[in-house]
């Protein structure tokens with residue numbers, strides 16, 4: 001079917017089929033069900049195949065979006081997948097969790113007059129097709145270069161760096177502190193948004209590329225960065241350890257039983273599968289009333305996870321208004337549909353003791369928005385005398401994450417910034433230490449999956465160049481020889 | 487997978503394991519711990535590394551059966567495997583020449599204290615160990631501790647061997663009768679560490695204790711292990727597990743350890759019912 005049969009905007013943006021709110025809060029299975037082939041086809045026809053596809057600029061890994069969509073139009077899903085894989089090793093994941101409304105779709109030309117093309121949904125559709133039909137589109141590992149690269153952390157930054165480097169023929173080992181690889185993709189983002197077997201399969205693909213994954217290795221404790229070079233024979237190291245240090249509110253009562261960080265709450269439920277307690281051994285604390293504090297993806301995930309553990313009520317307390325919430329629009333909408341009670345313009349001032357050291361409630365104050373602050377968002381100001389109490393037995397604090405210091409503090413000469421982040425060049429991933437590169441949340445602070453992947457990919461290119469110089473002067477020929485496969 | 491190469495019972499419900507974990511053994515320093523997951527579906531729980539051997543790549547652990555996870559561990563036999571062992575975690579003990587050091591162990595605390603006492607002795611401290619248990623049968627590692635200190639003093643709650651009373655009382659008595667200490671390390675149940683700190687605080691002896699909040703990741707990612715020391719909130723897995731005992735808020739920690747009490751009971755009841 002030729003695309004120009006349809007006038008621009010004549011086909012409405014196709015909706016993603018979803019489980020009904022009532023059905024989905026009863027389970028952890030995925031909320032969004034994926035587009036049916038005919039619907040995906042219809043959606044692909046909406047794309048204008050722009051000469052200047054601004055959408056590509058909106059994608060941190062510069063997927064050739066019109067090119068993959070054209071192949072969907074032509075029903076060449078395998079071809080579409082090849083285009084995706086050229087730029088993005090984890091399309092099934094990005095198609096699900098990218099904040100498309102702020103990235104590719106925000107600058108889609110069609111979006112100026114009509115609704116933008118559902119790029120993320122199409123990306124997911126193609127990736128799922130490949131996966132479900134067991135198509136093997138894996139690139140071959142490059143010819144062995146004899147170089148060894150260590151990747152610290154198996155989140156999106158580490159995974160994408162590992163994949164790129166393996167394709168170039170380097171021997172790659174990922175070291176992961178936890179018992180399961182995936183970073184936030186496994187311990188943070190819940191099953192109902194990102195099924196864990198998808199993550200597991202992407203990781204399996206890396207293994208097929210020859211990437212080794214060593215779990216239970218905490219770099220800085222089990223092995224030091226310097227030892228990776230001196231004793232383990234690695235030629236370069238990429239650090240992708242994420243932003244995994246939870247902030248607390250620092251208000252009275254935060255040490256009461258029943259108050260925990262979102263990281264703890266989500267790790268217990270996702271990584272340790274506490275939703276299945278007592279069939280598994282790790283419990284999670286869920287009272288009749290749960291309050292989550294924060295407005296980002298982490299807060300939304302915690303609130304929706306809590307709902308599925310069947311308390312009477314889940315409230316979300318955020319100090320600005322709904323418009324300022326940093327979480328993905330789709331997920332805010334999902335949370336509301338599922339019955340999360342939104343308490344906007346509200347800030348907690350203290351946790352209340354039930355008299356026996358357990359949480360009984362949270363005293364809050366209402367806020368109003370004043371002048372914009374440094375971040376450009378209007379600053380919330382407490383309204384005097386507006387204090388009130390939300391009764392709750394569980395409170396989950398999701399007000400952001402800082403940088404974990406284990407690697408930086410045990411690696412002499414590795415510079416860190418004001419917030420403890422590792423200082424690395426945005427384009428190259430180079431740090432203050434020769435042969436040490438970094439990217440993802442540990443450099444930028446908490447950001448997004450695709451930005452972390454982009455950083456891993458860029459750093460991999462630099463690592464590759466660096467390894468060539470180790471071979472004794474990078475010649476263009478040498479580079480061409482080594483990069484030819486894949 | 488981490489093989490159990492040797493296993494023996496030290497006392498009722500208390501088992502010593504030698505586990506193959508070469509990377510952990512290589513870097514282990516006294517005071518550090520590992521996170522263990524026995525099998526699929528199991529909890530990640532912390533155990534102190536009692537000893538390590540770089541040559542054979544093994545670490546020694548001592549576990550006391552108090553609930554589901556430690557119960558599961560007790561059932562793993564020689565030649566079988568633990569699913570996950572991650573470490574060495576936590577900051578090593580500050581071991582240097584203090585002068586006269588007293589190491590006070592209560593019950594299972596004898597295990598983590600062993601490498602610390604040895605380390606203290608090796609750098610030239612004069613080391614006294616005060617070893618306590620509820621009764622003689624429950625006392626562990628007595629001979630081993632004897633070899634790593636200059637003086638070993640024994641106390642039991644019921645007086646079945648040594649001093650009749652708590653280790654804290656014995657410590658107080660020794661100090662009153664003229665022994666002086668420049669530094670103390672106390673490891674054992676929370677009330678015991680708190681009692682020891684009351685005594686050492688009286689005499690202004692700097693005292694290190696090892697705290698045992700419930701942990702999940704052990705890398706500083708979840709904040710579940712937070713403790714209050716000198717009014718500051720710290721994460722035991724990365725900032726500790728050893729802290730200045732004279733600044734620890736013992737009451738809030740002991741309360742926090744009850745957080746999952748109901749669920750722990752539920753797990754145990756299931757084990758009892760199903761024999762699983």
Ligand SMILES: Cc1cc2nc3c(=O)[nH]c(=O)nc-3n(C[C@H](O)[C@H](O)[C@H](O)COP(=O)(O)OP(=O)(O)OC[C@H]3O[C@@H](n4cnc5c(N)ncnc54)[C@H](O)[C@@H]3O)c2cc1C
Pocket residue numbers: 097098099152153154155156157158175176177178181182183184185188189217218219220240241242243244266297298299301328404406407439440441442446447448449450452705
């Ligand atoms: C609950 C939640 C929901 C989110 N939702 C979205 C979303 O919908 N869309 C989106 O784009 N982004 C989302 N994000 C953000 C996104 O997940 C992160 O930006 C991204 O995962 C960062 O990737 P990373 O590779 O830098 O680090 P991480 O994913 O954090 O991975 C770091 C890994 O390194 C390991 N590690 C740490 N220290 C060591 C060490 N010393 N040795 C060995 N290993 C170590 C960690 O265990 C971890 O596995 C969400 C984040 C959270 C927490």
Ligand SMILES: Cc1cc2nc3c(=O)[nH]c(=O)nc-3n(C[C@H](O)[C@H](O)[C@H](O)COP(=O)(O)OP(=O)(O)OC[C@H]3O[C@@H](n4cnc5c(N)ncnc54)[C@H](O)[C@@H]3O)c2cc1C
Pocket residue numbers: 519529531532533534535548549550551552553554555556557594597598697698699700701727743744750751753
């Ligand atoms: C740094 C550190 C080092 C440790 N070293 C040792 C050791 O060398 N040998 C040893 O036997 N134990 C040690 N522990 C304690 C051990 O981790 C717990 O006994 C174990 O997690 C209990 O799990 P369970 O499922 O068997 O019992 P549960 O059913 O979970 O708990 C039973 C009882 O133990 C308490 N408890 C639960 N978790 C912990 C915990 N993490 N610490 C203390 N008490 C807990 C509960 O409050 C409850 O009263 C250490 C703990 C920490 C934090």
Ligand code: SF4
Pocket residue numbers: 058059060061062063065088094095098100103104105119120123450
């Ligand atoms: S990776 Fe993310 S930003 Fe890029 S095209 Fe896909 S959904 Fe859009």
Ligand code: SF4
Pocket residue numbers: 046047048049050053054055056065066107108109110111117119
């Ligand atoms: S900007 Fe929008 S319409 Fe244009 S090519 Fe990209 S997705 Fe298609």
Ligand code: FES
Pocket residue numbers: 700701702703704705706707708709710711712721722723724
């Ligand atoms: S155990 Fe999670 S932060 Fe210490």
